[in-house]
Structure formats: C-alpha cells, structure tokens
Amino acid sequence: MSRDFEWPEFVFLLSAMRWTIVLSLIAFAGGGIGGLLLAVARTSSIKPLRWLAATYIGLIQGTPLLMQLFLAFYGLAVIAGVRIDPWPAVILAFTLYAAAFLGEIWRGAIQAIPRQQWEAAAALPLSPAAQLRYVILPQAFRIAVPPTIGFLVQLVKGTSVASIIGFVELTRAGQLMVNVTFQPLIVYPIVAVLYFALCWPMSFWSLRLERKLDAALGIKRTA
C-alpha cells in the first residue's frame, strides 16, 4: 500500500533541502579558501607554485565529480578501515572540487587587472601581499562576482550527485519519496522547483551586487 504525496512528504523534502544548503555552504566556504590560495599560487612569480596549482586544477577539472566523490568515499573508508558515513566524503569531495573551479575563476579575474596596477602598487612601494590585498584583489573581486555566483549555482545543483553514495539531500529525499508514493511526476517537479527557489535568488542577488559595486566605483552602466 503506497502513501500519497502529502504535507508530511513535502516537509521531508524541505528538511532534506537543509542538507543541500549546508553542503553547498561548506563546499563554498572551504572551496573559497582553497580557491583563493590556488588563484594566488597560479599568478605567483614562483614557478613550482604555479605548476602545482595548475596541475591540481587540471586534474580536478579533467575528471568527473562523481569519480572524485567515489574516490573520497571509498578512499576515506580504506584509510579508516571501516565503512564510513557519507558526510566527511561529500565535504571532502565538494570542497576539493569547488576549490579548483573557484581558483580558476579567480585566477582569470586577477589576471584581468592591468599590469600597470601592479606596477603602481609596487612603486608605492607596497609589499607583494599588500599589493594583492589593497589593489589587486578588491578589483578582481568586482570582476569575479558574476562567474563566482554562476559557479555557486552550479555547485548547489551539483550537490545532487551526493545522493549516489547515500547522502540524503534534496535529490535523494525525492528518490525516497518516489519510492514510497510511486508519484514521480509529482515529486520530481516539486524537487526541481525547490532547486529553482534556491538558485534563482542567487542570480538575482548577483546582479544587484554588481550594480552596487559599479556604483561604488562611479561607473555608470550604459545598458
């Protein structure tokens, strides 16, 4: 005897969506720190650092997220010697994944800043770290906002992959509800709408933030 998709089932989806959000936030925070380090390493004058960062980014971007997730899940299990909870595996995999993509986005933003800005800062003479902090990164941030939020939207949707190793987030919760209700054409559209409700405000916020940053720089939009 199957259940109908009713209020308790919907609440189940909502509470699972929590974990989609939490996983996205952790991956974004951890990936943000890693990405910043990678971006700085990629634009550094020290060659081995540049090479290491480029290799890491190449490896992560060149392999499927699903493989990284399996490697993290079974890899951690082998190291721990027991079957482990999906939590550490998904956090590890998504953080490493986000770091590579954010690192590459931010490298592009840093390199978009004209060389003359570095020179002017070096002539003041700010230390290399101060050049980054006071001159380069604030300007790169402005350039990086749209692609960063774009990636964040991808990341939120990408967390659905975690359902495969049994991590109960929004997609996995949807599968479970389909299993008990046999109403995929009701459950999956609702799951999709919930993803949309998460992602669309981010895109909207990105546009507003861009305008605000432009205004702070005295830039008038032509369009």
Added chain:
Amino acid sequence: MPLLALSGLRKQFGSHVVLDDVSLDVEVGEVVAIIGRSGSGKTTLLRCINGLETIDQGTIVFDGKALPRDGPGLRELRRAIGIVFQSYNLFPHHSVERNITLGPTITNKLPLADAQKIALDVLREVGLEDKLHAYPAQLSGGQQQRVAIARALAMRPRLMLFDEITSALDPELVGEVVKVLERLAKSGMTMVLVTHEMGFARRTADTLVFMHQGKVWEKGPPRQLFGAPKTQELETFIRAVLEPEA
C-alpha cells in the same frame, strides 16, 4: 656625490639592444629631461631606475647604495624614488584620499590621521584639495595625473621619475600638469623626466639628454642642445618635433 649614478647600463629584449652602455649622473636638485624618438630606450631607462625593469649589465647607485634586483632592499630604495606613469595608474576602487594614503599608512606605517594630513597637503600642492573624496573615474585625465603626482609626493621622495606623463592627455589638459611639474622643479625636487614637451624641457630642465638607439647620444644644457646640436640625429629630431607639419 651624485644622488643617482647610472653607469654602463645595458639591457636587451631578446636580440634587440634597448639600452647600450648608458651612463648618467643626477645631482641633488637637478632636473633631467630625456628626449628621443619612440623606441630609443628612454622609457626603459626610466623604469630601470626604480627596478620596474631589470638591467643585464651595469650599475645603478642611488644615494650611495646599489639598487638590488628585488626584495626588501629594492622596496627600501623605492620609498625614496617616486614614479608617475603615462596612464596615471590610479587605483579606481579607492577614493583620491585613499589612493594617496595607501603608501604612507601601509608602507610607512603612519597613523591614518597623519597620512590624511599629508594627503591634503600634497593635494594642495597640485591644486586639487577639493577632490579629496572623489573617485578617479570622476576626474578628468589632467586631474587624475595630478592626483598621481600627489600620490607619489606623499611618500616624500628624494627623486621623482616621470614617464611621458602628458602623452595620454588631451592637448588642453597638458598645461595644468606641466604647471605642477614646473612648480615642483622650482621647489628643488630632483627630477628625471621622459617627455615630449619640448617647451617645458627647454624652460625647466637643467640637463637635456637625447637618446638614440639605446645610447645617450647627446647631453648638456637645453640651450646648448637646442641651439647647437652636435649630431645629425639630434638636429633631425629637433626639426621634426618643432615643425611637425613641415
């Protein structure tokens, strides 16, 4: 002892020799104007003086100390050598005041209030004290360039380098920047300028340096170089810049 002593500078980009055995002394309070065709090496020479370009051979001695290639030693010398660029290179995300106080507060670790006082002082020197809270994008090219001069002055440098600082300006904005330069020269600042403003060079420079093919081709007081050029190359150059239409 000269404040700045360049001797035997040589620099190549690939097989192209940009600087070829360049030697030049600059005394305290001296105003040196470097002229020459584009590609003659004058901008490269200027950029070598504060280490923005490295040299392949020769020595650069500032105030008795050899210029190191990089690191803290280079930063230490750069504190005393200000530079102003052709394209202003203000920081667009900072106000005029912050552009000027960055060096004093971050590099010299002055309290913000002291740095702000300096900012107001140097802006007065370039006649822009009312633009303290403006952003670079709100200023004209001439005003941006004057702020860039003020930013360099805020570090209280002992030598100022100017790299074709009027070349990117609309003609009607050149005058206000040249006026600031003349005032600065009169105040006793030691200056090395790469310039196309021949009138300014003639009026203000103590020494004129004509560069050609990476070499110091002729050097001397402006009156002498303009009045009686010794080489065919300088004569041709002067004729070209003074009568551009002919």
